[in-house]
Amino acid sequence: GDTIKLLAIDLGASSGRVMLGIYDGDRLQMEEIHRFDNTPVQINGHLYWDILRLFHEMKQGVQKAFRQHGELTSLSVDTWGVDYGFIDKKGMMLYSPHHYRDRRMEAHRLKLEALLSPAEQFRMTGNQPSMINTVYQLFSDLQDDDSLIETADTILMMPDLFHYLFSGIKAAESTIWSTSGLMDAVTGELSSEVFSRLGIPSRLFPHQVHAGTVIGSILPIIQEELSVGPMKVIAGASHDTASAVASIPYTRKDEAAFISCGTWSLVGMETPEPVISEKSYEYGFTNERCFGNSNRLLKNTTGLWILQELQRNWAKAGEQLSQSEMVELAKTINGAPAIIDPNDQLFSTPGEMVQRIKEYCERTGQQTPNAKAEIIRVILESLALSYCRTIDEMEEITGKTISIIHMVGGGIQNELLCQLTADATGREVIAGPVEASGIGNIIVQLAALGKLEASEGKEFVARSFTFKTYQPSLVKNSKK
Ligand code: ADP
Ligand code: LRH
Secondary structure, eight states: OOOEEEEEEEEOSSOEEEEEEEEOSSOEEEEEEEEEOOOOEEETTEEEOOHHHHHHHHHHHHHHHHHHHOOOOEEEEEEOSSOEEEEETTSOBOSOOBOTTOOGGGGTHHHHHHHSOHHHHHHHHOOOOOTTSHHHHHHHHHHHOTTHHHHEEEEEEHHHHHHHHHHSOOOEEHHHHTTTTOBOTTTOSBOHHHHHHHTOOGGGSOOEEOSSEEEEEOOHHHHHHHTOOOOEEEEOSOBHHHHHHHTOOOSSGGGEEEEEESSEEEEEEEESSOOOSHHHHHTTOEEEEOTTSOEEEEEEEEOTHHHHHHHHHHHHTTOOOOHHHHHHHHHTSSSOSOOOOTTSGGGSSSSOHHHHHHHHHHHTTOOOOOSHHHHHHHHHHHHHHHHHHHHHHHHHHHOOOOOEEEEESGGGGOHHHHHHHHHHHTSEEEEOOTTHHHHHHHHHHHHHTTSSOGGGHHHHHHHHSOOEEEOOSOGGGOOO
């Protein structure tokens, strides 16, 4: 009958995956086709995307999907925010895009902020100033390399860049650009005021499209290489967080917050307009675009990153533990001996987490955790408390009451974290879907193809996937 098949290519910090969506007009079924590593590469002290390998893996995924399932209607790529690459006048990529955990921006921060203060950045763009933002990275690139202004023809954010590699079409999709610190919060267009203050030439930016635009088709030469049929290339909600949020099946949207839980934890809520106030700035909130153009007020908080680093630390020392084994360990004890601030600068770069956690606890006069179970429990309880703080702040700056929290993303497989979040916040938690970015990616493609009204997306997710509810176990914290 009317069944169509679409590919969502979702690049997260812990892996990249190609997911097939099978849509029969009523329900969506997702199948993972291909999963690959997404480890940045260090060269001479700098950190880069392994872009050629990633594009290769994406193509492998496309080919595998075609071989297993036949004709595919379309594909769309989503990635994390802020990173980008340059295209030269001949249409070639200039060099491997930098990864935002690179440190080159540190040397240029003060100069940038003298030209455009953090408070002005927030007022103009609604984005929380942060050194990882595109604006800091791009300014640094232009400062570091005088010739770049000559050699670079176009700047493309990472999903736009992959869409270009697939289709040959250059476009600037709004949700991903809304993470850049270069977009006007009110008009939704790239901010000429930011450009002129910082001496960034506006000719670098391609024309803008909204989430849910068919921009082209995969190049004939790629079809030939992979022996696959034609398929459309769609600029979806190409920021992974925008895709994740597009998958949330809200029941009480007015009272709902979300936590998109992966390497990062994005804690926020949808609002009709950007929330740009002294308080939202002071608390560290940012404003980004959603599919359908509403606003997403959120805070980028540390997520399972610390746990992932810990896992790598222990693996290096010869002890292989899976994330679920780590969670099981944490369940063997009751409560954490100490609490850290997961958003402290100390935990933001790769390195020895046990040592840093101990150092933090000593510095703050707390008991130092020793056993593995204690270390893990400290991290998870601290994450839950950090979510709670952010949600309370959000109530304060929006004047709304939040009674329900939707948790989505890979991190919700950590059921202890979901329960601790319900407990710490005193609010009901609805967990699901796990593959939120992939599902949201497909929903936006379906809308772009005219198969689904944007407003139907959410009910249809509720029909297609299963969810788990967590009630706060401490009655005294309970909020209605
Ligand atoms: P990202 O998009 O940032 O790559 P994901 O949304 O894929 O992240 O989430 C990955 C994280 O989910 C892992 O780092 C891990 O912490 C958590 N996770 C995945 N599977 C499990 C599991 N079985 N048990 C507990 N946690 C898990
Ligand atoms: C989450 C995310 C987040 C930020 C960060 C850089 O994966 O996209 O919204 O933009 O990565």
